[in-house]
Amino acid sequence: MVYGIVIFLFAIIVSKLFYLMIIQHDKYRQLADYNRIRPVLVNAPRGQIFDRNGVLIAANQSVYSVSVVRDEMRNEDDELNLLAEYIGIKREIIDLNMKKYYRGRFLPATIARDVSIKNLSLIEEHRGDLPGVNYSEFPIRLYMDKPGPQLSHVLGYLREIGRNELEKYANSDYTPGDFIGAQGLEKQYEWRLKGFKGILYYQVDALGREVGLVMDKAPIPPTPGEDLTITIDSGLQGYAEELLEGGIGSIVMMNASTGEVLAMVSKPDYVLDDFAGFIDERSWGEYVSDTTKPLLNRATLGLYPPGSAYKIITTIAALEEYKVDPLWTIECSGIYQYGDRSFGCWKPEGHGTVNLSKGLVESCNIYFYHLIQRMELDVWYKYGRMFGFDEKTGIDLPEEYSGIIPDRKYMDNKYGKHRWTRGFLLNVAIGQGDILVTPLQMVRFISMIASRGKYIQPWLVEPYQLSEEEKRDKRVNLKKSTWDKIHKMTFDVVNAFNGTAYSSRISDKKIKFYGKTGTAENPHGKPHAWFVGFAVYRSEIVSISVIIENGGHGGVFAAPIASKLIQYWFGFGDEVLTLQ
Amino acid sequence: MNQFSEKIRGIPFSWLIIAFLMNGLGLFALYSTSTYSIELSLHSRFVKQILWLIPSLAIFFFLLFISKKKIHKYSYPIFGLTFLVLFIPYITGSVAGTYRWISIGGMNFQPSEIIKWVGVVALAKYLSDYNLQIQKIHSMLIPIAIMLIPTMVIVKQPDLGSAIIIMSPLIPMLYWVGAKPFHILLLIAPIISILTAFNYYTFTIWIVGLAIILYLVRPNMKVSLINFFSNIFIGLLTPFLWNQLQPYQKERVLVLLDLNRDPYGVGYQVIQSQTAIGSGGFWGKGWQGGTQTHLKFLPEQETDFIFSVIGEEFGFFVVSILIIFAIFFIIGMIKAASKSSERFPSLVLIGIATLFMAHFFVNISMTINLLPVKGLPLPFLSYGGTFLVSCYGMLGLAMNMSVETLE
Numbered sequence: 005m006v007y008g009i010v011i012f013l014f015a016i017i018v019s020k021l022f023y024l025m026i027i028q029h030d031k032y033r034q035l036a037d038y039n040r041i042r043p044v045l046v047n048a049p050r051g052q053i054f055d056r057n058g059v060l061i062a063a064n065q066s067v068y069s070v071s072v073v074r075d076e077m078r079n080e081d082d083e084l085n086l087l088a089e090y091i092g093i094k095r096e097i098i099d100l101n102m103k104k105y106y107r108g109r110f111l112p113a114t115i116a117r118d119v120s121i122k123n124l125s126l127i128e129e130h131r132g133d134l135p136g137v138n139y140s141e142f143p144i145r146l147y148m149d150k151p152g153p154q155l156s157h158v159l160g161y162l163r164e165i166g167r168n169e170l171e172k173y174a175n176s177d178y179t180p181g182d183f184i185g186a187q188g189l190e191k192q193y194e195w196r197l198k199g200f201k202g203i204l205y206y207q208v209d210a211l212g213r214e215v216g217l218v219m220d221k222a223p224i225p226p227t228p229g230e231d232l233t234i235t236i237d238s239g240l241q242g243y244a245e246e247l248l249e250g251g252i253g254s255i256v257m258m259n260a261s262t263g264e265v266l267a268m269v270s271k272p273d274y275v276l277d278d279f280a281g282f283i284d285e286r287s288w289g290e291y292v293s294d295t296t297k298p299l300l301n302r303a304t305l306g307l308y309p310p311g312s313a314y315k316i317i318t319t320i321a322a323l324e325e326y327k328v329d330p331l332w333t334i335e336c337s338g339i340y341q342y343g344d345r346s347f348g349c350w351k352p353e354g355h356g357t358v359n360l361s362k363g364l365v366e367s368c369n370i371y372f373y374h375l376i377q378r379m380e381l382d383v384w385y386k387y388g389r390m391f392g393f394d395e396k397t398g399i400d401l402p403e404e405y406s407g408i409i410p411d412r413k414y415m416d417n418k419y420g421k422h423r424w425t426r427g428f429l430l431n432v433a434i435g436q437g438d439i440l441v442t443p444l445q446m447v448r449f450i451s452m453i454a455s456r457g458k459y460i461q462p463w464l465v466e467p468y469q470l471s472e473e474e475k476r477d478k479r480v481n482l483k484k485s486t487w488d489k490i491h492k493m494t495f496d497v498v499n500a501f502n503g504t505a506y507s508s509r510i511s512d513k514k515i516k517f518y519g520k521t522g523t524a525e526n527p528h529g530k531p532h533a534w535f536v537g538f539a540v541y542r543s544e545i546v547s548i549s550v551i552i553e554n555g556g557h558g559g560v561f562a563a564p565i566a567s568k569l570i571q572y573w574f575g576f577g578d579e580v581l582t583l584q
Numbered sequence: 585m586n587q588f589s590e591k592i593r594g595i596p597f598s599w600l601i602i603a604f605l606m607n608g609l610g611l612f613a614l615y616s617t618s619t620y621s622i623e624l625s626l627h628s629r630f631v632k633q634i635l636w637l638i639p640s641l642a643i644f645f646f647l648l649f650i651s652k653k654k655i656h657k658y659s660y661p662i663f664g665l666t667f668l669v670l671f672i673p674y675i676t677g678s679v680a681g682t683y684r685w686i687s688i689g690g691m692n693f694q695p696s697e698i699i700k701w702v703g704v705v706a707l708a709k710y711l712s713d714y715n716l717q718i719q720k721i722h723s724m725l726i727p728i729a730i731m732l733i734p735t736m737v738i739v740k741q742p743d744l745g746s747a748i749i750i751m752s753p754l755i756p757m758l759y760w761v762g763a764k765p766f767h768i769l770l771l772i773a774p775i776i777s778i779l780t781a782f783n784y785y786t787f788t789i790w791i792v793g794l795a796i797i798l799y800l801v802r803p804n805m806k807v808s809l810i811n812f813f814s815n816i817f818i819g820l821l822t823p824f825l826w827n828q829l830q831p832y833q834k835e836r837v838l839v840l841l842d843l844n845r846d847p848y849g850v851g852y853q854v855i856q857s858q859t860a861i862g863s864g865g866f867w868g869k870g871w872q873g874g875t876q877t878h879l880k881f882l883p884e885q886e887t888d889f890i891f892s893v894i895g896e897e898f899g900f901f902v903v904s905i906l907i908i909f910a911i912f913f914i915i916g917m918i919k920a921a922s923k924s925s926e927r928f929p930s931l932v933l934i935g936i937a938t939l940f941m942a943h944f945f946v947n948i949s950m951t952i953n954l955l956p957v958k959g960l961p962l963p964f965l966s967y968g969g970t971f972l973v974s975c976y977g978m979l980g981l982a983m984n985m986s987v988e989t990l991e
Contacts (some may be wrong), residue, residue, distance in 0.1 A: 010914055010941060013945050016949075021907075023902040024858060024861050024952060025864055025866065025899065032861070035862070035863065036862075036881075039856075040875045177842055207875075209881075210880040210881045215879070
């Protein structure tokens with residue numbers, strides 16, 4: 005019996021040992037590994053961005069961030085004061101960061117980022133006074149040297165990932181403190197640019213201190229982000245930015261046959277370098293409170309009345325629907341009486357006798373007031389839709405507006421059934437009133453004019469692939485005579501002596517330059533100056549839209565910019581006309 | 585001389601070999617725990633432990649070759665002396681907040697380790713001298729007093745682990761000397777009352793069971809009633825006394841009941857110990873390959889949790905061999921006790937076997953969460969000088985007692 009007790013007691017022990025060491029072995033092995041292995045994420049280099057000629061426009065660089073391990077500091081208060089001095093930031097900021105990034109007594113907490121090499125060397129010099137202070141590399145964007153294009157709105161900026169996004173992308177490898185594309189292509193192509201983080205396995209001891217890399221578990225190297233080549237030509241972009249400098253407005257230029265966006269400018273813009281690392285609150289506040297809205301990409305989000313440039317659509321509708329005989333004329337006296345309201349022409353003294361061609365080339369409003377009264381609103385609307393108005397262009401940027409072109413339903417909704425009269429139409433006929441477009445829609449529209457109805461979709465990295473069916477459906481089929489007439493008239497706008505953009509003509513006749521000016525009235529000051537046009541040289545067609553907010557007359561202010569850019573593009577830069 | 589060679593021939597040297605093997609395994613584990621910054625200086629625990637082997641073997645050979653008669657003769661004075669030594673810490677001052685150690689020249693000496701087996705010898709002498717009266721229940725009072733008085737002092741030190749261990753040989757020795765199992769039951773009844781008192785149902789079952797046993801055995805009415813009601817009284821008093829315990833003492837008991845109640849408190853030790861052992865698997869992680877040990881997740885790894893180090897680094901295979909050794913060792917002593925023709929050596933063997941058994945069982949059990957953590961070392965394996973001396977002392981004594989000599 006005594007032996008039995010001894011054996012029984014040890015049998016209990018052996019069974020428990022067998023349970024722990026053999027049956028539950030895997031569980032405890034994992035627990036032991038979980039104890040000792042701390043996976044540390046290694047940032048993946050973000051994909052670089054090149055322009056159409058392979059010029060590097062956005063690369064990566066490292067900045068340094070400084071962190072402290074609370075347990076290793078001798079005198080926390082003194083050391084943090086010293087650090088504030090060496091790094092050149094306020095002590096309060098250090099305390100704020102300490103609160104934000106503190107994870108435990110034995111773990112590094114980031115107290116400053118974007119620390120320059122110079123300040124870092126100060127810390128290195130005083131290493132003896134700063135136990136527990138470490139620094140590490142942090143990758144940020146590096147942009148092309150200036151002078152060069154800003155390209156701010158196209159590229160967009162990165163910012164520190166927010167709590168919501170961390171939750172939203174919980175399946176991905178984001179961690180607090182990471183940067184994420186917030187605007188432009190950086191946002192649109194975030195998934196291609198970001199790459200995937202690697203993992204280093206650190207061995208930690210019971211106090212959480214790292215004691216080296218784990219030997220029996222291979223690290224996972226990071227997968228670098230994919231590089232992007234964009235359709236922008238940085239030379240053209242830089243020149244376009246320069247031409248619009250100081251003004252408020254937008255320029256979009258693209259290949260009219262393929263939809264490749266060659267330049268996209270929105271002014272005022274912002275300095276991407278300000279956002280490359282950690283933007284301080286003051287700069288951010290300045291950008292946000294600026295009434296000229298530098299963060300807004302006017303090319304896709306700026307909504308303007310198109311003004312006289314839209315007369316092309318009205319003209320096409322009239323020609324296609326047999327509403328106009330080219331020989332039909334009206335008399336322009338500079339003022340038009342409709343009911344008890346009077347509508348003016350932009351030319352107060354009047355255009356005299358005006359036919360269709362003169363109406364468009366000289367942009368006579370009175371002619372179009374007469375013309376629109378022969379048409380139904382929905383018929384007129386249909387032609388706007390054909391050329392891509394009232395819908396998004398589908399460009400590969402995260403945000404754009406579709407604008408407004410009114411149809412009967414829209415008017416009924418807005419003013420009530422039978423509450424609006426045909427008098428409203430007088431305005432929309434000349435691109436005023438209830439009609440809003442983006443500069444990008446305008447350039448797409450003029451490209452479709454240039455290519456005689458081929459459906460064009462603007463793109464920066466990757467075109468949206470249309471099926472043959474979609475291409476057929478979206479193609480604008482007009483009578484050949486209509487295309488011929490429109491081309492003739494838009495050519496005359498620039499090249500005929502009485503054309504509104506005659507002063508911006510290109511002297512070299514090898515370049516065929518077409519266009520239409522617009523001067524969009526607006527209640528807040530001078531009218532917006534518009535120009536849309538295209539140019540053919542050899543077999544290449546490029547199109548352009550220029551808008552200058554409160555710029556004045558389109559023919560005087562917008563058309564010359566288009567002219568210069570087209571000549572630059574076709575390599576006639578030296579012969580740029582200096583009119584003004 | 586003839587007598588001496590005869591004694592040599594009778595000595596079970598296999599026990600010593602097992603002790604050396606266990607001691608060696610302990611030294612391997614101890615070396616492993618200190619490899620973070622291995623310095624083979626006098627201050628390293630590995631070297632200290634080796635140096636402690638000198639007094640250990642000295643006392644081993646002394647107790648092996650001294651005549652049983654002398655042991656029998658001087659057991660009371662030595663017990664008395666050792667008992668007095670227990671009070672020295674209260675004069676010299678506390679070490680690490682307790683009165684367990686006497687500090688001499690940087691060496692810490694723990695008298696409670698010695699009193700464990702000196703007490704066994706004294707008790708053996710008492711029981712072998714007065715064996716005839718043991719049939720009566722009141723004749724158990726002096727044996728209980730011999731063990732209980734030093735126990736009280738040790739509880740005050742405080743050292744709960746040692747206190748429980750010192751009481752452990754009492755019942756086996758009483759049983760061995762012929763006490764009635766019924767009397768022993770009455771002796772341990774209060775303890776069962778205390779343990780069951782925390783739950784209304786267990787306490788009720790126990791009291792009903794006790795009543796049935798008392799009815800069946802039918803001792804005289806007075807004894808039965810006194811016993812029955814005093815047990816109920818103790819049971820009712822227990823929850824009150826429980827609240828008088830130190831929080832850490834309560835904690836240690838409670839952790840047994842719910843392992844994850846406090847993962848970074850006392851339970852932390854047990855979780856990490858189980859993780860170390862479980863992750864060792866069949867073959868272990870290899871010598872010096874234990875991550876739980878080397879990254880210091882495992883607490884008290886040189887002393888109370890040395891078994892976990894062995895489990896982690898050498899695996900189930902070596903641990904099983906270790907347990908087979910322990911069984912062989914203890915059963916060997918019990919066998920020798922039953923073979924012995926004299927009462928005194930037989931009782932000493934039983935007492936020492938119980939002490940070893942208690943140490944092995946309680947220590948290993950606490951590393952695998954079968955018992956609460958008590959702070960009790962593993963014989964021949966744990967780091968600790970006085971304990972190593974004690975182990976070899978007990979071994980020498982047991983080997984001496986197992987030899988039948990004509991004296």
